[in-house]
Amino acid sequence: MNERLTRRERSAPRLFLLTAVLLLVPASASAAWREAGDVRTVTRQADGVVLLLTSGARVAVTFRDLETVRVRLAPSGRFERDFSYAVESKDRKTVAANVAETPDEIRLSSLNGTTVVIKRRPFLVAVKDAEGRTVVEDDLAHPVVFDTETGAVEMSKRRAEWETYYGLGEKAGPTFYLNSQRFVMWNTDTYGYPRGLDPIYQSIGFFVALRREQGRGLAYGLFLDNTSRTFFDMGKTDPSRLHIGAAGGELNYYVFTGGRERAPRAVLRDYTDLTGRAPLPPLWALGNQQSRWSYFPEARVREIARRFRETRIPADVIYLDIDYMDGFRVFTWDRSRFPDPARLISDLRAEGFRVVLIIDPGIKVDPNYHVYKEGQAGGHFVKTAAGAELHATVWPGVCAFPDFTDPKARDWFGSYYRQHLDEGVAGFWNDMNEPGVFLSEETPKPDLYHHPMKTFPLDARHAADGQPGTHARYHNVYGMQMARATFESNRRLRPGARPFVLTRAGYAGVQRYSAVWTGDNVASWDHLRLSVTMLLNLGVSGVPMVGADVGGFSGNPSPELYARWLQAAALSPFFRSHSEQVSKPHEPYSFGDEFTAVNRRTIEMRYRLLPYLYTVFHEHTKTGAPVMRPLWFEYPSDERTYMADDQYLVGRDLLVAPVVVEATTKRRVYFPRGDAWLDWWTGRRYEGGTDAEIEAPLDRLPLFARVGAVIPTQPVVQHTGEMLKTPLTLVAARGGAGTSSFYEDAGEGYEHLRGASRTTTAALEPGRLRLTRAGAYAVSRPLAAVEFLGVETAPGEVRADGRPVANPAFDAASRRLVVQLPAAAVGEITGVP
Ligand code: GLC
Numbered sequence: 001m002n003e004r005l006t007r008r009e010r011s012a013p014r015l016f017l018l019t020a021v022l023l024l025v026p027a028s029a030s031a032a033w034r035e036a037g038d039v040r041t042v043t044r045q046a047d048g049v050v051l052l053l054t055s056g057a058r059v060a061v062t063f064r065d066l067e068t069v070r071v072r073l074a075p076s077g078r079f080e081r082d083f084s085y086a087v088e089s090k091d092r093k094t095v096a097a098n099v100a101e102t103p104d105e106i107r108l109s110s111l112n113g114t115t116v117v118i119k120r121r122p123f124l125v126a127v128k129d130a131e132g133r134t135v136v137e138d139d140l141a142h143p144v145v146f147d148t149e150t151g152a153v154e155m156s157k158r159r160a161e162w163e164t165y166y167g168l169g170e171k172a173g174p175t176f177y178l179n180s181q182r183f184v185m186w187n188t189d190t191y192g193y194p195r196g197l198d199p200i201y202q203s204i205g206f207f208v209a210l211r212r213e214q215g216r217g218l219a220y221g222l223f224l225d226n227t228s229r230t231f232f233d234m235g236k237t238d239p240s241r242l243h244i245g246a247a248g249g250e251l252n253y254y255v256f257t258g259g260r261e262r263a264p265r266a267v268l269r270d271y272t273d274l275t276g277r278a279p280l281p282p283l284w285a286l287g288n289q290q291s292r293w294s295y296f297p298e299a300r301v302r303e304i305a306r307r308f309r310e311t312r313i314p315a316d317v318i319y320l321d322i323d324y325m326d327g328f329r330v331f332t333w334d335r336s337r338f339p340d341p342a343r344l345i346s347d348l349r350a351e352g353f354r355v356v357l358i359i360d361p362g363i364k365v366d367p368n369y370h371v372y373k374e375g376q377a378g379g380h381f382v383k384t385a386a387g388a389e390l391h392a393t394v395w396p397g398v399c400a401f402p403d404f405t406d407p408k409a410r411d412w413f414g415s416y417y418r419q420h421l422d423e424g425v426a427g428f429w430n431d432m433n434e435p436g437v438f439l440s441e442e443t444p445k446p447d448l449y450h451h452p453m454k455t456f457p458l459d460a461r462h463a464a465d466g467q468p469g470t471h472a473r474y475h476n477v478y479g480m481q482m483a484r485a486t487f488e489s490n491r492r493l494r495p496g497a498r499p500f501v502l503t504r505a506g507y508a509g510v511q512r513y514s515a516v517w518t519g520d521n522v523a524s525w526d527h528l529r530l531s532v533t534m535l536l537n538l539g540v541s542g543v544p545m546v547g548a549d550v551g552g553f554s555g556n557p558s559p560e561l562y563a564r565w566l567q568a569a570a571l572s573p574f575f576r577s578h579s580e581q582v583s584k585p586h587e588p589y590s591f592g593d594e595f596t597a598v599n600r601r602t603i604e605m606r607y608r609l610l611p612y613l614y615t616v617f618h619e620h621t622k623t624g625a626p627v628m629r630p631l632w633f634e635y636p637s638d639e640r641t642y643m644a645d646d647q648y649l650v651g652r653d654l655l656v657a658p659v660v661v662e663a664t665t666k667r668r669v670y671f672p673r674g675d676a677w678l679d680w681w682t683g684r685r686y687e688g689g690t691d692a693e694i695e696a697p698l699d700r701l702p703l704f705a706r707v708g709a710v711i712p713t714q715p716v717v718q719h720t721g722e723m724l725k726t727p728l729t730l731v732a733a734r735g736g737a738g739t740s741s742f743y744e745d746a747g748e749g750y751e752h753l754r755g756a757s758r759t760t761t762a763a764l765e766p767g768r769l770r771l772t773r774a775g776a777y778a779v780s781r782p783l784a785a786v787e788f789l790g791v792e793t794a795p796g797e798v799r800a801d802g803r804p805v806a807n808p809a810f811d812a813a814s815r816r817l818v819v820q821l822p823a824a825a826v827g828e829i830t831g832v833p
Pocket of ligand 1: 191292293321322358431432504519520553578579580
């Protein structure tokens with residue numbers, strides 16, 4: 001940490017310092033708050049109404065879809081061009097609104113009965129679901145206000161006493177649920193952030209509210225689409241309301257009612273219909289990934305790869321952090337460390353490893369550096385208020401920064417990826433893109449985490465896709481637009497490959513372009529526990545491909561902490577060990593032989609479950625459901641799930657209860673009400689709505705399969721390139737009926753969008769499993785066996801398609817019956833006890 005701070009504190013030009021300090025002062029300028037007032041005029045349009053208020057503000061209330069309401073309020077009275085970085089551009093139908101007016105109210109309803117009641121005096125909005133229940137409503141005592149001096153705008157929503165909140169993107173707690181906290185959105189480089197620090201790297205102003213009413217869980221979602229600094233006071237200042245505001249711009253928000261069923265699933269479906277879903281990742285990106293700041297020179301990288309294969313620990317990806325570059329100049333190599341990158345990469349590829357490179361936004365100001373020269377000539381860099389090229393210090397020294405909000409700059413920057421793609425690089429890691437810059441030695445540092453000079457001056461200029469504005473307005477989208485530049489150029493340059501992009505900073509909708517990791521965490525038991533809730537909240541914020549640095553970025557985990565962290569993360573979507581320069585080795589084989597064996601077993605478990613994990617990612621692309629899910633996502637009517645912060649679901653069918661406490665070998669697990677669960681290792685059954693104490697020796701992750709589910713698995717492979725040659729085994733969690741399906745395709749490319757995929761549906765009922773297949777995927781893998789879990793007694797005759805199966809293997813200790821299948825196309829297995 002110290003080393004890092006001193007590097008960051010290296011001096012920056014004083015002029016920059018002085019200007020920045022001066023620029024910060026007006027932020028707290030005089031306030032002139034004004035109430036939005038009463039409704040003066042109403043203009044009807046197809047999807048809703050436009051209102052003029054007595055304050056001069058203009059409001060549009062419309063339906064985005066049958067169960068999503070949009071409210072847009074322009075304090076100035078003039079709407080800007082309707083443009084959003086969050087909203088996915090695609091054709092959308094206008095949703096018809098039925099409008100009825102009385103002297104006191106204006107009522108809008110959509111075809112399915114979702115209703116907005118707008119009070120005229122003062123202007124207040126209440127949203128009601130199709131059953132007539134209030135979803136969320138403005139607080140009569142606190143109508144919308146705006147500040148005519150600063151442009152700030154605020155609203156308050158009444159909150160039900162027992163409502164809990166989740167999401168808001170990447171939040172470091174302090175608790176899983178967001179209640180009684182105030183959060184800010186302002187992307188910040190927060191090395192070694194402690195629990196509760198806010199804001200950190202991402203800005204996603206979307207949350208899910210959940211409450212139990214008449215025995216049922218009712219959810220709704222609210223998304224404030226405003227790129228300025230925003231805040232979300234979730235009942236901290238006043239428990240009776242949510243207080244939400246932005247430092248400037250329009251008050252532009254969406255309420256997702258979740259339809260008639262008010263299910264979290266419906267809320268996420270509609271939110272991701274608006275902001276987009278993550279595309280299917282390339283299969284290799286679901287493998288085990290190994291990173292460090294930094295592996296160099298080339299010989300060291302080769303050694304890492306060799307050690308993984310020697311120790312038989314599966315892995316797919318090796319990362320190169322900043323030291324591969326020539327003086328931290330992006331799109332260059334340090335040729336003394338990496339004389340022949342293409343050769344290295346192809347040799348690694350032959351061993352089943354892909355290489356991901358870090359690419360930062362700062363371009364070293366160096367007249368002899370082609371990227372700088374070309375960026376300058378093309379006018380692609382962010383400018384100061386005075387129109388000069390903005391300079392600030394990051395790893396390479398003084399840098400200029402591409403204006404990623406400018407489509408021309410995105411294209412230009414993106415074009416440099418060609419060289420790396422030609423060298424065989426498989427993916428890119430965009431860091432420092434909050435943007436984060438270093439403080440100089442002379443800067444007074446009252447708060448190192450949130451020092452205002454750790455980013456660009458607020459009045460720096462951005463092109464913003466045709467809506468130019470200040471850094472104050474576009475700071476929060478800078479990182480996402482960098483990830484977009486990376487994603488879109490990769491799509492363009494390699495049309496047949498699925499890009500893999502990892503970003504530290506982001507804004508709502510980032511999932512369309514990139515995976516997200518939770519930045520510079522710490523090697524502590526508390527951070528391990530925190531990683532679970534952070535990833536869960538990111539997932540319900542629409543971002544499925546998420547992970548935390550396994551073992552902790554800063555500091556040194558004990559072998560036990562590393563092993564437990566690896567287990568906790570083994571079924572998380574993005575699975576990568578990463579650690580800082582000054583830390584001890586963090587590879588899964590560097591903690592002594594006993595732990596090498598433990599860690600191997602953990603990573604093998606992930607590889608065995610990759611067919612399932614891939615299926616869950618596919619589900620996300622169809623429904624927006626997170627991959628790693630909080631229990632409440634599937635069991636909203638079970639209020640015990642609302643606080644469950646150290647367990648998670650992967651998809652619908654696996655329940656994971658990692659050990660996050662030091663020196664323990666058992667833990668309590670809560671089984672959500674409505675389903676029964678089988679211990680993955682022992683086959684023992686646990687009823688929903690109960691707790692149990694579960695044995696968790698050091699080499700075992702407590703894992704449970706939902707009764708009725710059928711989960712695709714495969715034999716252990718050393719990397720995903722070996723997968724397609726191996727046959728599948730289905731694990732059927734017997735003891736109840738259920739239907740599941742699993743998805744297969746080539747794991748790369750886009751042929752699956754043209755029909756090259758296969759879905760197998762498995763219907764489990766007492767004594768019987770039926771399989772049906774649909775789709776044209778040609779290379780789908782043979783089905784070798786079905787493993788029935790939870791079998792208490794030895795079977796009589798088990799039959800596959802009516803013919804007796806030879807020697808089904810029954811193991812009473814693990815309550816497993818393994819049935820080897822004679823032919824790949826078996827349709828029915830009967831006679832299972
Ligand atoms: C930042 C990143 C970290 C990386 C380091 C050096 O701190 O968050 O992951 O290793 O920079 O590039």
